[in-house]
Structure formats: C-alpha cells, structure tokens
Amino acid sequence: xxxxxxxxxxxxxxxxxxxxxxxxxxxxxxxxxxxxxxxxxxxxxxxxxxxxxxxxxxxxxxxxxxxxxxxxxxxxxxxxxxxxxxxxxxxxxxxxxxxxxxxxxxxxxxxxxxxxxxxxxxxxxxxxxxxxxxxxxxxxxxxxxxxxxxxxxxxxxxxxxxxxxxxxxxxxxxxxxxxxxxxxxxxxxxxxxxxxxxxxxxxxxxxxxxxxxxxxxxxxxxxxxxxxxxxxxxxxxxxxxxxxxxxxxxxxxxxxxxxxxxxxxxxxxxxxxxxxxxxxxxxxxxxxxxxxxxxxxxxxxxxxxxxxxxxxxxxxxxxxxxxxxxxxxxxxxxxxxxxxxxxxxxxxxxxxxxxxxxxxxxxxxxxxxxxxxxxxxxxxxxxxxxxxxxxxxxxxxxxxxxxxxxxxxxxxxxxxxxxxxxxxxxx
RNA sequence: GGAGAGAUGGCUGAGUGGUCGAAAGCGCUCCCCUGCUAAGGGAGUAAGGGUUAAAAGCCCUUCGAGGGUUCGAAUCCCUCUCUCUCCGCCA
Numbered sequence: 001x002x003x004x005x006x007x008x009x010x011x012x013x014x015x016x017x018x019x020x021x022x023x024x025x026x027x028x029x030x031x032x033x034x035x036x037x038x039x040x041x042x043x044x045x046x047x048x049x050x051x052x053x054x055x056x057x058x059x060x061x062x063x064x065x066x067x068x069x070x071x072x073x074x075x076x077x078x079x080x081x082x083x084x085x086x087x088x089x090x091x092x093x094x095x096x097x098x099x100x101x102x103x104x105x106x107x108x109x110x111x112x113x114x115x116x117x118x119x120x121x122x123x124x125x126x127x128x129x130x131x132x133x134x135x136x137x138x139x140x141x142x143x144x145x146x147x148x149x150x151x152x153x154x155x156x157x158x159x160x161x162x163x164x165x166x167x168x169x170x171x172x173x174x175x176x177x178x179x180x181x182x183x184x185x186x187x188x189x190x191x192x193x194x195x196x197x198x199x200x201x202x203x204x205x206x207x208x209x210x211x212x213x214x215x216x217x218x219x220x221x222x223x224x225x226x227x228x229x230x231x232x233x234x235x236x237x238x239x240x241x242x243x244x245x246x247x248x249x250x251x252x253x254x255x256x257x258x259x260x261x262x263x264x265x266x267x268x269x270x271x272x273x274x275x276x277x278x279x280x281x282x283x284x285x286x287x288x289x290x291x292x293x294x295x296x297x298x299x300x301x302x303x304x305x306x307x308x309x310x311x312x313x314x315x316x317x318x319x320x321x322x323x324x325x326x327x328x329x330x331x332x333x334x335x336x337x338x339x340x341x342x343x344x345x346x347x348x349x350x351x352x353x354x355x356x357x358x359x360x361x362x363x364x365x366x367x368x369x370x371x372x373x374x375x376x377x378x379x380x381x382x383x384x385x386x387x388x389x390x391x392x393x394x395x396x397x398x399x400x401x402x403x404x405x406x407x408x409x410x411x412x413x414x415x416x417x418x419x420x421x422x423x424x425x426x427x
Numbered sequence: 428g429g430a431g432a433g434a435u436g437g438c439u440g441a442g443u444g445g446u447c448g449a450a451a452g453c454g455c456u457c458c459c460c461u462g463c464u465a466a467g468g469g470a471g472u473a474a475g476g477g478u479u480a481a482a483a484g485c486c487c488u489u490c491g492a493g494g495g496u497u498c499g500a501a502u503c504c505c506u507c508u509c510u511c512u513c514c515g516c517c518a
Contacts, residue, residue, distance in 0.1 A: 045487045054499085059499070062445075071498075080496080365475090
C-alpha cells in the first residue's frame with residue numbers, strides 16, 4: 001500500500017510514478033473522495049466528543065443526586081445524527097481502502113522504463129551455454145524417455161498442468177531442495193522455517209495477492225475463505241504481521257521450502273508443454289525483513305544468494321532487471337534470474353528477487369522500533385526464489401543431458417543422490 | 428467430536444454500567460541519594476488515527492473480533508475466532 005499521507009499531499013507525484021507502469025491514478029477523483037472523508041471524519045469525531053462529554057456530565061449529575069432528565073433530552077438527537085454520519089464515513093473509508101489496496105507500489109528511480117518484458121534490461125551473464133554435438137532434447141522428451149516424468153498419469157488424477165515424477169527424478173527434485181536449504185542456512189545465514197500452506201485472506205492481502213489477484217489463487221473453502229499459498233512469501237512474510245520488531249533482531253532472514261499453488265488463470269495456451277508452468281510446484285523461498293535503510297543492499301545480497309545456487313549447479317544464467325511495465329504489482333524493484341534451457345534455446349525465469357519497500361509492511365502493519373526516533377516505523381520486506389525447484393529440475397535435465405538420452409547428476413547434487421550418478425532408462 | 432475455563436498495556440494481573448486507556452507489581456528509561464556494587468527515593472513508560480506545512484495542543488478509536496442494549500460498556504446480551512484443561516478419535 002502506498003502511504004495514504006503521500007496520496008493526500010502529493011497525488012501528482014504518485015500519478016507520475018504509477019504512470020511508468022501504465023497505471024492511471026485518478027488524481028481528481030481521489031482528491032474529492034479524500035475531501036469528503038476529511039469533512040465526514042471531523043464531523044464524526046466532533047459528534048463523538050460531544051457525546052462523550054455529555055455522558056460524563058450525566059454520570060456526574062447522577063452521582064451528585066441531581067435531576068438528569070433535562071440532560072437526557074439535550075442529547076436526544078445526538079445518537080441518530082452520529083449514526084448516520086458514521087455510516088457515511090464508513091462508506092467512504094471503505095471506498096478509499098479499496099482504491100488504496102488496488103494501487104501498485106511506487107517504482108524506484110533506477111527501474112528502467114518500458115511497456116513490457118521486451119524492455120527488461122540484461123545486467124550480467126554467468127556461465128557458457130553448453131555446445132551440444134547432438135540436438136538437445138527438451139525436458140519432456142528426456143523425462144518421458146527415461147520413464148521418470150509422467151504427464152498422462154497426472155492428467156488422469158488432476159488434469160493439465162500437473163506432473164508425476166518417479167524414482168530418481170523425484171529424488172533429484174528433493175536433492176535440489178536439500179542443496180538449496182543447506183546453502184541458504186549454512187552459507188547465507190537464513191533461518192529455515194516450516195509454515196502453513198493454507199492461509200487466510202488477510203495474509204494474502206498483507207503480501208499483495210489480494211484483493212486484486214483473487215483469480216490467480218486456489219480457494220479451498222468459501223466460509224471461512226482459505227487459500228492455498230501461491231508462494232512461501234505469503235506465510236513467511238506474514239510472520240511479522242502486526243508485530244513490532246526490536247532493532248537488534250534485524251535483519252530477519254528466512255528460508256522455506258513449500259509447494260506453490262497457482263490457478264494460472266489467464267495464461268491459457270502459455271507454456272502448455274512440460275512442467276514450466278504448473279498448478280503445483282516446489283520452491284525454496286528467501287525472505288528478508290530489514291530496516292528501511294538496508295533494503296537496497298539486501299536486495300543485492302538476496303539476489304546473490306539465489307545466484308549462488310545456480311553457480312553451485314553450474315547452470316548458465318543471466319540476471320535482468322524488470323522494466324516499469326513488467327515489474328510485479330507490489331515490487332519497487334525486481335531482478336529476475338533466467339536460466340539457460342537448451343531444449344527451448346532460451347533463457348527462462350527461475351528466480352525473481354524483489355524489494356517491496358514498505359508496501360507489504362504497511363498492509364501487514366509490520367514495524368520495528370527505530371532507536372533514533374524511539375517510534376515504531378514500517379519495515380521493509382524482500383523476497384526471492386532461491387530458486388524454483390521445478391524449474392531447476394528442468395534446467396538440470398536439459399543442461400546435463402547426454403546423447404543417449406540419459407542425464408548426468410550435477411556434482412553438487414551427488415551427496416544427496418545416493419548411488420545415482422546418472423539417470424538412465426534402465427532404472 | 429463432547430464438556431468446561433479463559434482472552435485486559437512489554438510481562439504478571441486487578442477491575443461487573445459513569446471522572447477507566449485502565450489499580451498494583453515486574454520490566455524498561457531518566458533523575459536523586461549512596462565513594463563501586465547492592466539497597467533506597469522520585470518521575471516517566473501502549474498503539475492507531477484526525478486536525479496542522481510541521482510541531483505543540485486539542486480531539487477520536489482501541490481491554491480477542493464483529494454486532495446489540497444504553498445518555499454512557501473492559502464491565503450486560505448475541506455471534507464468531509483463538510488459547511488452555513479433561514474425554515473421545517487420530518498421522
């Protein structure tokens with residue numbers, strides 16, 4: 001959520017920033033709502049003050065044994081007037097809140113301009129895409145060829161956009177997750193957390209998925225509404241919801257492995273082949289909760305932690321910064337890591353690392369006690385995939401494939417793979 | 428699933444219709460005293476919001492959440508959520 005104070009005092013600046021995203025902020029409309037809110041709120045508070053004062057007077061008169069009848073007639077109409085004014089105020093406040101919750105985050109100045117993903121800027125590359133002396137297969141041909149990846153079985157059980165992994169391939173995904181968790185907890189200083197996969201609407205409002213992206217979520221029940229998490233970011237970031245964290249405890253660095261559930265509404269026809277885009281996938285997520293002055297540095301560090309995983313796996317990748325038109329709703333700045341997929345002859349997103357500034361913290365009321373002011377102030381939140389396990393699995397299959405259709409197990413994963421050094425059809 | 432108890436400030440815990448945002452204690456901060464320490468004395472110590480350019484001041488809201496009764500609710504009524512205890516069931 002954008003600071004309501006900023007919306008009141010500098011709406012033109014807000015509109016200018018949001019316009020970079022192609023988001024139109026109705027300055028005049030907001031200002032007129034805001035003016036009505038102000039006058040109604042002042043009215044309501046004055047009426048309440050009057051009510052409180054007369055209630056006190058009545059109490060005192062009663063205690064003194066005086067006749068309270070005239071005092072009662074004096075406040076006869078107050079209740080009704082207060083009630084109707086309160087109702088009007090509540091209407092306009094919920095209208096304003098709906099608008100506030102629907103506004104995307106303000107962009108940092110260093111986010112490049114651009115309307116869509118074609119304007120994203122590549123910042124660096126790591127690793128050389130391997131030269132094949134045969135035509136590389138994609139992960140579908142490889143996995144099905146090895147009889148370890150089964151989309152038909154998944155379709156029978158659950159429909160499209162699901163996969164069944166068998167034997168060493170299932171284990172390979174588990175190995176990837178283990179490696180990542182071990183790196184982030186052992187080398188990067190994150191604390192591992194295990195969190196609920198089903199959350200309340202408030203948690204999703206806190207991180208920004210609701211109310212705007214209701215259709216992208218899997219809802220389990222209507223009453224009360226429960227949702228499957230689309231990313232561990234939701235339960236993990238909400239750990240600091242409505243909390244005031246002491247400065248000495250910062251930064252909070254969490255890593256969690258969870259499945260992620262996405263309805264993928266609106267992506268019909270995109271990435272229908274294989275397990276690039278699934279309703280259910282595994283991900284290791286990094287979350288940092290930091291003091292505001294630290295968030296810019298934290299984004300660089302967090303992105304580096306995700307990169308370290310790809311380097312350990314010796315997977316070529318590139319780092320890009322998302323442009324104003326492509327960046328996510330709540331982010332003020334985002335780096336994507338894209339891993340090289342020989343089967344697609346392209347770099348594909350495997351991690352997205354974002355600084356949310358105080359956007360999520362304001363929605364969650366997540367604060368810290370700033371020693372300088374002594375006051376509770378909003379935290380900054382960041383998260384990034386470290387990395388998506390399902391896509392890492394694809395990358396390993398495609399980058400480590402051999403001419404005979406087998407797949408060599410990357411060195412970093414060997415300790416987690418028992419005797420498997422290679423995935424072959426014989427298994 | 429059944430029965431019961433409970434939810435108050437950083438913590439413990441009092442408060443059953445009126446000057447209660449809330450006693451007391453602990454903790455914390457500052458001051459005084461004492462040549463260190465300990466003990467003692469005093470003052471302060473919730474969050475959110477409105478008004479303001481900002482501050483001060485003033486005002487509003489908040490005693491798990493939401494409704495209701497009342498001139499007035501931490502206190503009475505209803506609904507819900509969560510926690511604890513016992514029984515049952517269970518990975």
